[in-house]
Amino acid sequence: MNRADVIIIGGGIMGASAAFFLRQHGQSVILLERGLIGQQASGVNFGNVRRQGRHLHQLPLANRAREIWLRLPELIGEDCELVTAGHLRVAHTSEMADRMAAYADDSRAYGLDLEMLSANALRDRFPYLGTQLVAGCHDATGGHANPRLTAPAIGRAAARAGADVREQTEVTGIAHQAGEFTVAIAGGASVCAPVLLITAGAWAGKLSAQFGEPVPLAVHGPQMTVTEPLPYRIAPTIGVSTPHLHETVYFRQVKRGNIVCGGFARGPASAETNRATVLPEAILGQMEQLRRVMPGFARVQTIRSWSGIESYLPDDCPIMGPSVTTPGLFYAFGFCGAGFQIGPGVGAVMAELIATGRTDTPIEPYAIGRFAR
Amino acid sequence: MAGPRVIIIGAGPAGVRAAETLVAAGLVPTVIDEGQRAGGQVYRRPPAGFTRPAAQVYGADAAKAQALHARFDALAIDYRPETLAWAVRDQTLHIARDGVAEALPFDALILATGATDRLAPVAGWTLPGCYSLGGAQIALKAQACSIGARPVFVGTGPLLYLVAWQYVKAGVAVAAVLDTAPRGAQLRALPDLMLRPGLLARGLAMQVRLRAAGVTMAQGVTPLAIAGAHEVTGLRYRTAAGVERTIAGDAVAMGFHLRPETQLADLAGCPFVFDEALQQWRPEADRDGRTPRAGVYVAGDGLRILGADAAEVSGQLAARAVMADAGIASNARETARLYTRKARLERFARGLATAFPWPAQMAAATPDAVMVCRCEGITAGDLRDVAGDKNAPELNRAKALSRIGMGRCQGRFCGPAAAEILAAARGVPLRDVGRLRSAAPVKPLPMATRTAPTTEPDA
Amino acid sequence: MSGQPTGRLRRLAETARAPVTIRVDGVPVTALAGDTVLVAVLAAGRVLRQADFGGGDRAGFCLMGACQDCWMWTAAGERLRACTTPVAAGMDLATQTPGEDTWPAHA
Numbered sequence: 053m054n055r056a057d058v059i060i061i062g063g064g065i066m067g068a069s070a071a072f073f074l075r076q077h078g079q080s081v082i083l084l085e086r087g088l089i090g091q092q093a094s095g096v097n098f099g100n101v102r103r104q105g106r107h108l109h110q111l112p113l114a115n116r117a118r119e120i121w122l123r124l125p126e127l128i129g130e131d132c133e134l135v136t137a138g139h140l141r142v143a144h145t146s147e148m149a150d151r152m153a154a155y156a157d158d159s160r161a162y163g164l165d166l167e168m169l170s171a172n173a174l175r176d177r178f179p180y181l182g183t184q185l186v187a188g189c190h191d192a193t194g195g196h197a198n199p200r201l202t203a204p205a206i207g208r209a210a211a212r213a214g215a216d217v218r219e220q221t222e223v224t225g226i227a228h229q230a231g232e233f234t235v236a237i238a239g240g241a242s243v244c245a246p247v248l249l250i251t252a253g254a255w256a257g258k259l260s261a262q263f264g265e266p267v268p269l270a271v272h273g274p275q276m277t278v279t280e281p282l283p284y285r286i287a288p289t290i291g292v293s294t295p296h297l298h299e300t301v302y303f304r305q306v307k308r309g310n311i312v313c314g315g316f317a318r319g320p321a322s323a324e325t326n327r328a329t330v331l332p333e334a335i336l337g338q339m340e341q342l343r344r345v346m347p348g349f350a351r352v353q354t355i356r357s358w359s360g361i362e363s364y365l366p367d368d369c370p371i372m373g374p375s376v377t378t379p380g381l382f383y384a385f386g387f388c389g390a391g392f393q394i395g396p397g398v399g400a401v402m403a404e405l406i407a408t409g410r411t412d413t414p415i416e417p418y419a420i421g422r423f424a425r
Numbered sequence: 426m427a428g429p430r431v432i433i434i435g436a437g438p439a440g441v442r443a444a445e446t447l448v449a450a451g452l453v454p455t456v457i458d459e460g461q462r463a464g465g466q467v468y469r470r471p472p473a474g475f476t477r478p479a480a481q482v483y484g485a486d487a488a489k490a491q492a493l494h495a496r497f498d499a500l501a502i503d504y505r506p507e508t509l510a511w512a513v514r515d516q517t518l519h520i521a522r523d524g525v526a527e528a529l530p531f532d533a534l535i536l537a538t539g540a541t542d543r544l545a546p547v548a549g550w551t552l553p554g555c556y557s558l559g560g561a562q563i564a565l566k567a568q569a570c571s572i573g574a575r576p577v578f579v580g581t582g583p584l585l586y587l588v589a590w591q592y593v594k595a596g597v598a599v600a601a602v603l604d605t606a607p608r609g610a611q612l613r614a615l616p617d618l619m620l621r622p623g624l625l626a627r628g629l630a631m632q633v634r635l636r637a638a639g640v641t642m643a644q645g646v647t648p649l650a651i652a653g654a655h656e657v658t659g660l661r662y663r664t665a666a667g668v669e670r671t672i673a674g675d676a677v678a679m680g681f682h683l684r685p686e687t688q689l690a691d692l693a694g695c696p697f698v699f700d701e702a703l704q705q706w707r708p709e710a711d712r713d714g715r716t717p718r719a720g721v722y723v724a725g726d727g728l729r730i731l732g733a734d735a736a737e738v739s740g741q742l743a744a745r746a747v748m749a750d751a752g753i754a755s756n757a758r759e760t761a762r763l764y765t766r767k768a769r770l771e772r773f774a775r776g777l778a779t780a781f782p783w784p785a786q787m788a789a790a791t792p793d794a795v796m797v798c799r800c801e802g803i804t805a806g807d808l809r810d811v812a813g814d815k816n817a818p819e820l821n822r823a824k825a826l827s828r829i830g831m832g833r834c835q836g837r838f839c840g841p842a843a844a845e846i847l848a849a850a851r852g853v854p855l856r857d858v859g860r861l862r863s864a865a866p867v868k869p870l871p872m873a874t875r876t877a878p879t880t881e882p883d884a
Numbered sequence: 885m886s887g888q889p890t891g892r893l894r895r896l897a898e899t900a901r902a903p904v905t906i907r908v909d910g911v912p913v914t915a916l917a918g919d920t921v922l923v924a925v926l927a928a929g930r931v932l933r934q935a936d937f938g939g940g941d942r943a944g945f946c947l948m949g950a951c952q953d954c955w956m957w958t959a960a961g962e963r964l965r966a967c968t969t970p971v972a973a974g975m976d977l978a979t980q981t982p983g984e985d986t987w988p989a990h991a
Contacts, residue, residue: 554892
């Protein structure tokens with residue numbers, strides 16, 4: 053069948069989630085993915101499932117996503133190794149502690165119940181943390197999951213629900229005529245639909261430009277490392293709240309014991325060559341910062357690193373919503389390294405928007421029109 | 426005198442001969458060695474204070490080992506022992522020793538990184554008492570120990586017979602030498618093996634002497650399981666005739682020839698080619714060891730498994746290529762001689778691959794319950810699940826979904842069998858499932874590692 | 885010269901080296917100068933560590949720093965790779981996973 057109600061270009065967590073939820077709305081879907089579902093940013097990111105720290109205007113979306121995360125086993129038959137054992141932000145300075153406290157106050161109205169912890173309280177609750185940390189802010193509902201598994205699992209659920217999920221399928225051109233999108237695929241075939249959703253991440257900018265809506269999309273490579281398996285003793289995801297990029301390190305211990313770490317730098321990445329690099333200097337610099345947060349890191353080994361291609365907009369907000377230029381065209385891309393937790397929510401919102409014409413979850417700040425000349 | 430800054434990784438036969446060649450041309454290469462003392466694995470030197478004569482440690486290879494050690498000891502180079510080369514990016518090598526990291530710029534990098542045993546899993550192979558053939562040999566050579574009182578040797582390759590014989594000579598009651606290579610494989614390989622009659626004769630003599638020493642010998646064997654609940658108690662196998670037998674023993678030494686250490690070549694951006702004869706991937710290189718990546722050369726078993734003698738030739742050729750590319754002249758006749766010798770050794774190596782083939786079918790048929798990834802505890806069944814339900818078409822996707830190859834060893838010991846299992850599950854040729862990509866650090870790097878403070882001259 | 889009967893590895897020669905005393909799981913063990921930690925532990929005992937997954941004891945495999953199957957804890961919560969670490973007097977090693985007071989230790 054080469055026709056559907058909706059064609060989705062880009063099989064990361066956004067596209068896979070949208071496909072799944074469009075099926076819940078009874079819409080037929082063709083999902084086109086050049087490689088394998090969840091292979092790009094969705095599969096290489098840190099895996100934080102957190103609400104704390106997001107822009108306040110993003111919290112309704114994060115709240116909606118959280119409800120879906122908690123129901124994943126019921127919805128897709130897998131839990132993607134979701135752990136909700138807390139999310140802790142820590143600060144090196146009293147200035148950052150004050151900012152965390154202000155955020156804790158401001159976010160209360162959006163449903164977050166954050167607990168500020170003094171230096172002493174921090175060490176009582178989490179005795180492995182470095183003694184120089186001045187404060188922490190804890191969200192008991194935060195946690196993490198396995199990004200390598202999640203988008204693929206959602207993609208499989210979408211397929212079981214009747215979505216036509218096509219991996220190893222490269223889009224070679226898009227035409228729009230008389231209210232219909234015709235998407236050409238490498239090999240000569242094409243698929244048609246009245247609605248097109250672009251969730252192509254770092255590669256979406258080229259597509260939006262084709263429709264007269266270019267955006268200043270930048271790409272960077274996250275610097276991810278992982279330790280050997282260790283006794284499971286660190287419950288929350290932990291991250292440093294700081295204005296300095298080099299101090300921004302974060303880590304989470306998975307149940308199997310490895311500690312996934314990230315931060316310190318953004319590495320070189322290219323959406324043309326599809327390559328991203330972990331800088332050896334970043335591995336060393338990250339280790340130094342991690343040792344500040346948890347001295348116990350000094351005793352264990354890093355065994356692997358990876359990067360990927362994450363896309364960013366200059367205002368640290370994604371593109372979500374309808375096209376300004378083209379009826380029937382929708383976008384969800386450019387999630388600035390913070391798309392994992394909201395991913396399922398993004399899919400639900402886009403599906404709702406496409407299927408019903410509206411959504412109650414506010415996404416106006418993400419309108420593509422904000423970059424119009 | 427400024428010449429190209431050359432770094433050699435590895436101080437085995439390839440690395441030592443490369444270093445020697447460069448030194449003779451007036452260069453001062455840096456040699457990075459993970460070991461305590463130069464020699465690599467095959468000519469590994471016991472620690473200082475060990476007194477066995479070379480003949481006892483290296484047997485028939487004593488003269489070669491001593492010659493190589495003497496060559497190395499005579500070199501004026503920048504030698505970095507106990508140093509891990511953990512990453513390479515652009516023209517910089519990243520090393521670490523004793524918790525201190527250093528970034529070394531280079532004009533030319535010679536990867537002489539050697540090899541490890543190539544393993545196919547057998548049920549029970551993670552039990553205490555089961556070691557690789559190389560491990561069994563290192564225990565004896567470098568530590569004067571036996572892996573047990575009654576070891577069983579299983580697998581294939583020249584190392585199978587060599588190490589078993591070394592054990593017997595050392596007075597150990599070797600229970601059995603069980604070769605998975607089919608009867609007749611050695612015969613078929615004779616034309617190529619005859620290119621090195623001395624080595625061939627030695628190999629045959631070893632087999633004769635093992636038998637004479639009362640060791641159970643068999644070919645065409647299929648190992649079924651290493652027996653024991655908490656540690657090795659023996660090995661169950663099927664003979665070529667289809668009879669199931671169990672041999673008692675308190676240790677197993679297993680291995681199926683070798684696989685090259687290629688992680689740094691991968692990180693350096695070297696493209697890889699699939700070697701049909703050996704059924705494994707290796708870095709692409711010309712006959713001198715030049716890779717398509719400018720400034721990066723490979724030599725020895727780290728390029729292609731050809732053995733120690735070929736490694737010595739290959740190290741010299743790589744060094745000569747470095748020199749040629751830097752505009753330093755070298756003796757063309759000598760290079761031609763090296764090419765001729767290498768061609769002969771390559772043919773011999775092809776003979777070994779014929780005589781002792783990698784047991785592809787056995788590996789592909791690893792039972793579901795058998796652990797393939799020792800580091801992460803992933804079974805063949807786990808891998809087949811992601812090949813099927815989760816549609817993993819190649820190894821890196823299979824790794825992301827099953828965790829195979831995600832452990833500390835980065836797939837060194839599970840990779841070969843994982844590839845066979847995945848290819849069979851997908852119904853595709855082995856090369857189509859690709860190879861596990863390497864990541865920095867290529868071996869575990871202590872998180873206490875600090876960058877060396879740069880010593881600034883006083884202003 | 886035979887090894888101690890309880891050890892996995894058998895010493896065949898080179899036994900005239902200086903003794904080195906270490907502790908393994910709190911028990912004094914006499915190794916020889918020049919032993920790797922792997923040999924020091926397994927010449928007297930039978931196990932190096934617990935497997936991370938799937939249960940069971942591990943006692944090393946490749947002896948050349950490639951398989952990474954011989955990483956041990958020290959009693960103080962440090963890590964070392966037994967086959968590539970020379971034994972040193974006073975080493976205090978553990979074949980079992982340490983408690984949380986040891987790792988991640990109190991800062």
